[in-house]
Amino acid sequence: MSERKVRVRFAPSPTGPLHIGGVRTALYNYLFAKKNGGDFILRIEDTDQNRFVPGAEEYVIESIKWCGIEPNEGIGFGDGAFAPYRQSERKAMYRQYADQLVKEGHAYYAFDTSEELEEAVMKMKNAGETFSYNAITRQKMKNSLVLSEEEIKKKLEAGERYVIRIKIPENEEVRLHDIIRGWVVVQSSQMDDKVLFKSDGMPTYHLANVVDDYLMKISHVIRGEEWLPSAPLHVLLYEYLGWKEVMPEFAHLPLLLRPDGNGKLSKRDGDRLGFPVFPLSAEMPDAKTGKPEKISGYREAGYFPDAFINMLALLGWNPGTEQEIFTMNELVNAFSFEHIHKSGARFNPEKAKWFNQQYLHKKNAEELADIFTPILNEHLKSNSLKKKNRKFIETVCSLVKEKATFVSDFWNLSSYIFITPTEYDNEVIKKRWNDKSKVFFESLIENLKKISGLQTANIDQTIKQTCEQVGIKSGEVMQLTRVLISGKGSGVDLLGMMELLGRDEVCNRLAKGVTVISNSFSKINN
Ligand code: GLU
Secondary structure, eight states: HHHHHHHHEOOSSSSSOOOOHHHEEEEHHHHHHHHHTEEEEEBBBOGGGOOOTTTHHHHHHHHHHHHTTOSSETTTSSSOOTTBBGGGGHHHHHHHHHHHHTTTTTTEEEEEHHHHHHHHHHHHHHHTOOOOTTTTTTGGSSSTSSHHHHHHHHHHTTOOOEEEEEEOOOOOOEEEETTTTEEEEEGGGOOOOEEEOOOOOOOOHHHHHHHHHTTTTEEEEEEGGGGGGGGGHHHHHHTTTOOOOOEEEEEOOOOEOTTTTBBBBBBHHHOOOOSOSSOOEEEEEEETOEEEEEEETTTTTOOHHHHHHHHHHSBBBBBSOOOOOOOHHHHHHHHHHGGGGGOOOOOOOOHHHHHHHHHHSOOOOHHHHHHHHHHHHHHHTTTTOOOOOHHHHHHHHHGGGGSSSSSSGGGHHHHHHHSSOOOOOHHHHHOOOOHHHHHHHHHHHHHHTOOOSSHHHHHHHHHHHHHHHHOOOHHHHHHHHHHHHHHSSSSSSSHHHHHHOOOOHHHHHHHHHHHHHHHHHHHOOO
16 A cells, blocks of 8 residues: 555535435545544535535535544535535636547547437447447547547537547556455446536536546545446546556445345335435435435434444444444444455344444433433323423433333333323233232232332332232232333333332322222123
């Protein structure tokens, strides 16, 4: 590896919301930059004005902020020495490079109208072939390689529209080294004369991308595998522009695949398969149809950004050990190209949930209460219940977190703590309620009333004592106690819940439960 400073860039085109594959590309760029004390740049590649989607750039910025992988240079993150970072604002810089290529015989003007191109496509199609503007077909088209000097001059003076195309050599081997894939060799006869500069005065992605990587002193191009077919063209551009010595190293990342491994994970798969494929929820016009589309995101689905990032990091890379849970710092330290996979990485929605669960279990009650309180308050309001104090909410969080995957699960897992039950799990009652039950609970209520502050230890002791007193095994009453208190046969830690509810509420719930159940029980038995 060369001695140059590591400078990497994430270069999305604002043609729609950023897909999780794009977030992973940004993440790997970030990790590589941090690991090597380098710079991480955000560049917006908006040369295709037809596919520009309003809001897409803001979406990228908000997403990478939420993920905590902030660039240290670029749009939305402060200008470095290489501003501007939006290609539309760099428009004036590109033309000279296209001109240089024309002058040196590596590019040419092409005056073909869209009708003429269409005709060429149809002709080939009728002959059972596919048209590509290349070393052979360009001989028959209307371009500066074929037309006389005079004709060219006339056209230019008349202001005829033209594009600038690269002149791909006829029969050469183009070799490029990819850090992940090794040597990639392509025959130039397989390549076409791509447009470098459009008639609207804008460069295409290929030219702008290479020029900017050069001007911004990019050392490594880390991007998705879908760009690998473009890389030989980029290599030629570096060569023709005289920049071969400073050409960045390439690393093309494996695709993210659908859970069944069949094909690339696309934006439609999320809704179809029921998991988000975008970091944030949004509504944005579709690049093609312009119709507004709603997309759902990980943030809104209740994922923690660190869990989301941890999950993404392991989609296409492994640390070489069994470790799965990583802080961002640990990821930075462990990251290397060496362990990036060549083949596609299957997305696993269940594993994504698993990561969130692991992170949720590690969060303390205060952090969880911060997130849960607004959700809880909504529910309390709609049930006409009073707000709870902070301590109470934190305890609920500690009680339910082991059973939850998302903070949004907390209400369903704990609503019975806030709402006194009116119905009781019938299965448990049928199985456990007997003649001694009523006596047991009446005695338990009496005994609990004697305690001034309920604590798990004294509740436990009181239950055991009452069992002895009534001559019943604790195994026979524990689940019933839970049903009387919560209405449910299973749930959070029983003694912890009783301590939280406090003596009066516990005794009230037990008394109410006994009345309701013994009434209905005697009905059933009569
Ligand atoms: N603008 C390209 C994209 O939308 C960037 C490809 C690259 O990183 O070179 O992904």
